[in-house]
Amino acid sequence: MWVLLRSGYPLRILLPLRGAWMGRRGLPRSLAPGPPRRRYRKEALPSLEAPVLPVTTTEIRQYLRARGIPFQDGHSCLRAPSPFVEASKLKDQTGAASSFSLFIDKTTGRFLCMTTLAEGSWEDFQASVEGQGDGAREGVLLSEAPEAEDSEEVRRIWDRAIPLWELPEPEEAQLARMMFGLTRVTDDTLKRFSVRYLRPVRKLVFPWFSPEGLGLRGLKLLGAETQGNGVQYVETTIPRPGAYHNLFGLPLISRRDVEVVLTSRELDSLALNQSTGLPTLALPRGTACLPPALLPYLEQFRRVVLWLGNDLRSWEAAKLFARKLNPKRCSLVRPGDQQPSPLEALNQGLNLSRILRTALPAWHKSIVSFRQLREEVLGELSNVEQAAGVRWSRFPDLNRLLKGHRKGELTVFTGPTGSGKTTFISEYALDLCTQGVNTLWGSFEISNVRLARVMLTQFAVGRLEEQLDKYDEWADRFEDLPLYFMTFHGQQSIRTVIDTMQHAVYVYDICHVVIDNLQFMMGHEQLSTDRIAAQDYIVGAFRKFATDSSCHVTLVIHPRKEDDDKELQTASIFGSAKASQEADNVLILQDRKLVTGPGKRYLQVSKNRFDGDVGVFPLEFNKSSLTFSIPPKSKARLKKIKDDNGLVAKKPSSGKKGAMPQISETCSNQARNPNQPDLSKPSR
Numbered sequence: 026m027w028v029l030l031r032s033g034y035p036l037r038i039l040l041p042l043r044g045a046w047m048g049r050r051g052l053p054r055s056l057a058p059g060p061p062r063r064r065y066r067k068e069a070l071p072s073l074e075a076p077v078l079p080v081t082t083t084e085i086r087q088y089l090r091a092r093g094i095p096f097q098d099g100h101s102c103l104r105a106p107s108p109f110v111e112a113s114k115l116k117d118q119t120g121a122a123s124s125f126s127l128f129i130d131k132t133t134g135r136f137l138c139m140t141t142l143a144e145g146s147w148e149d150f151q152a153s154v155e156g157q158g159d160g161a162r163e164g165v166l167l168s169e170a171p172e173a174e175d176s177e178e179v180r181r182i183w184d185r186a187i188p189l190w191e192l193p194e195p196e197e198a199q200l201a202r203m204m205f206g207l208t209r210v211t212d213d214t215l216k217r218f219s220v221r222y223l224r225p226v227r228k229l230v231f232p233w234f235s236p237e238g239l240g241l242r243g244l245k246l247l248g249a250e251t252q253g254n255g256v257q258y259v260e261t262t263i264p265r266p267g268a269y270h271n272l273f274g275l276p277l278i279s280r281r282d283v284e285v286v287l288t289s290r291e292l293d294s295l296a297l298n299q300s301t302g303l304p305t306l307a308l309p310r311g312t313a314c315l316p317p318a319l320l321p322y323l324e325q326f327r328r329v330v331l332w333l334g335n336d337l338r339s340w341e342a343a344k345l346f347a348r349k350l351n352p353k354r355c356s357l358v359r360p361g362d363q364q365p366s367p368l369e370a371l372n373q374g375l376n377l378s379r380i381l382r383t384a385l386p387a388w389h390k391s392i393v394s395f396r397q398l399r400e401e402v403l404g405e406l407s408n409v410e411q412a413a414g415v416r417w418s419r420f421p422d423l424n425r426l427l428k429g430h431r432k433g434e435l436t437v438f439t440g441p442t443g444s445g446k447t448t449f450i451s452e453y454a455l456d457l458c459t460q461g462v463n464t465l466w467g468s469f470e471i472s473n474v475r476l477a478r479v480m481l482t483q484f485a486v487g488r489l490e491e492q493l494d495k496y497d498e499w500a501d502r503f504e505d506l507p508l509y510f511m512t513f514h515g516q517q518s519i520r521t522v523i524d525t526m527q528h529a530v531y532v533y534d535i536c537h538v539v540i541d542n543l544q545f546m547m548g549h550e551q552l553s554t555d556r557i558a559a560q561d562y563i564v565g566a567f568r569k570f571a572t573d574s575s576c577h578v579t580l581v582i583h584p585r586k587e588d589d590d591k592e593l594q595t596a597s598i599f600g601s602a603k604a605s606q607e608a609d610n611v612l613i614l615q616d617r618k619l620v621t622g623p624g625k626r627y628l629q630v631s632k633n634r635f636d637g638d639v640g641v642f643p644l645e646f647n648k649s650s651l652t653f654s655i656p657p658k659s660k661a662r663l664k665k666i667k668d669d670n671g672l673v674a675k676k677p678s679s680g681k682k683g684a685m686p687q688i689s690e691t692c693s694n695q696a697r698n699p700n701q702p703d704l705s706k707p708s709r
């Protein structure tokens with residue numbers, strides 16, 4: 026595979042480093058290729074470069090027409106003859122399919138040549154068309170064939186793994202089938218998909234074959250661990266997840282197939298294919314993301330059914346992925362009691378073809394009737410907890426007040442200068458990110474290095490300066506988080522920032538963007554003479570982005586100057602009331618103590634559009650770990666007392682058993698602090 030080390034977007038990816046994953050794979054030493062090794066990769070994308078404006082589909086079309094390059098319009102890509110085919114030594118002359126083998130992503134302009142597997146950015150494509158091709162091909166298209174050590178390991182594992190039915194002991198085979206829920210999956214199906222079993226570690230092995238059948242590119246190992254009454258699956262991929270672009274099942278797809286069912290797990294694809302006979306593909310990273318690099322492989326399908334799982338998160342992911350695939354050709358299987366995941370459905374003896382027939386079209390016109398919405402409303406009602414969003418693991422009080430972190434919302438966060446806003450919001454976002462919320466940071470004030478240092482310290486919950494020998498271990502784990510940083514620093518135009526965010530949502534399936542802070546977008550505005558109008562415009566742009574992209578935006582805004590002895594209120598947010606009206610949630614970091622609660626700060630949730638609960642809870646800062654979350658053991662036990670504001674906090678008690686560990690109180694919007702403006706009427 027070829028990859029480019031250049032892109033027009035000011036995003037920097039934290040690429041996972043190698044080395045430590047060998048331990049995490051849990052492979053026996055005999056299978057591990059020698060002592061742990063560490064290789065640093067080059068930055069995939071430049072930092073601090075002037076951002077290049079993204080290209081639009083119209084511009085791509087105009088460019089191709091102006092250059093006399095014929096093209097066909099596809100679902101997510103344009104297809105054109107590949108300028109890389111001639112240069113290639115491959116002699117694939119199978120006619121029309123290979124003559125239009127270049128796929129150009131309509132949203133990003135990135136290209137992939139299916140014949141040579143060359144890929145690159147829109148600028149690189151232009152460079153090769155405009156005669157700088159040879160240089161570009163040699164200099165920019167740097168070869169990234171699977172790394173030799175990976176290939177060796179892939180080969181070693183694959184050779185050691187055997188088909189399930191070749192296990193010498195029938196009991197062992199039976200146990201393995203039970204662990205993976207494969208009792209109803211036949212040997213024929215396992216054979217067709219070339220699934221093997223690695224006995225020493227009791228893991229299933231799913232191969233990743235090159236599209237042209239040129240060999241094994243990678244593997245996914247799946248382990249099953251019992252947890253309570255259920256089973257938890259643990260995945261490991263080679264290469265690392267960010268480079269693992271396997272659409273499992275691709276070798277079984279024929280060029281004539283026009284319909285496919287996408288699943289989030291290989292096991293589901295086995296079940297579906299066996300019981301319906303339909304072409305099925307499993308996404309490499311489940312519901313976490315649909316990398317655009319895979320879209321060219323899905324272009325041939327006129328209909329795509331997404332059946333990703335049986336929870337609300339799978340449903341949300343299916344809706345997001347359908348946008349990329351072109352909703353007009355997508356149908357979605359809604360989770361429900363009678364519509365579990367495909368493997369479960371097979372095991373329960375349900376009719377999978379019938380479930381597929383109930384799939385709902387993903388495409389909605391601008392005006393919909395309740396009939397089209399009723400299934401979605403039912404989904405929310407029957408999954409109340411999931412509908413409340415992802416819950417924080419470090420901040421139970423935030424769960425109590427906000428209930429969770431939901432897609433498509435705008436959170437405005439403010440607090441006095443230097444009070445610890447960045448530090449708090451860093452931990453708040455990190456908490457969600459560790460739970461699989463794909464996060465993009467826009468830190469305009471402090472450098473990404475400093476921010477990453479703060480986050481890493483919070484991640485390790487301790488000072489790393491004093492334990493540098495542990496640095497690699499923590500850094501390796503940190504790099505596996507779905508965390509990305511914009512490389513902007515200082516003033517930026519809102520248009521560029523929003524374009525970058527849109528790009529990140531498309532490419533990395535970002536669900537949470539943190540902007541620290543809004544003031545850095547004010548300077549470049551045409552309207553800078555009227556700073557309040559400029560801020561309103563910017564807040565409106567973030568609001569629209571959050572809604573349209575179904576992505577949560579957390580926006581840090583400085584407060585207006587107020588007397589030091591006064592607490593901040595919603596009305597203290599700099600600018601007009603627009604920010605608090607547009608926001609779904611307003612959080613205020615109060616730079617003072619909650620009467621006798623611990624810590625010198627407290628967090629106030631002063632608006633909560635989801636269910637109206639507002640309230641306060643104290644934050645205790647730990648200087649060595651830079652965290653505000655209270656470690657469960659040392660949680661202060663508190664008893665109720667009233668603070669000046671009429672809000673209720675609880676006072677530390679002697680720590681007797683049974684005392685409440687929580688120190689937050691909620692109050693409904695009706696019983697709010699009289700100093701707060703009435704926010705019960707949403708502006709939208």
Ligand SMILES: Nc1ncnc2c1ncn2[C@@H]1O[C@H](COP(=O)(O)OP(=O)(O)OP(=O)(O)O)[C@@H](O)[C@H]1O
Pocket residue numbers: 440441442443444445446447448449470625626646651
């Ligand atoms: N509760 C706290 N007590 C003491 N120090 C803190 C606390 N919270 C953060 N700090 C420290 O104060 C410094 C400033 O914190 P931070 O940058 O998070 O504040 P901020 O509110 O974002 O600042 P600004 O208003 O400049 O954006 C950091 O060194 C941080 O470690």
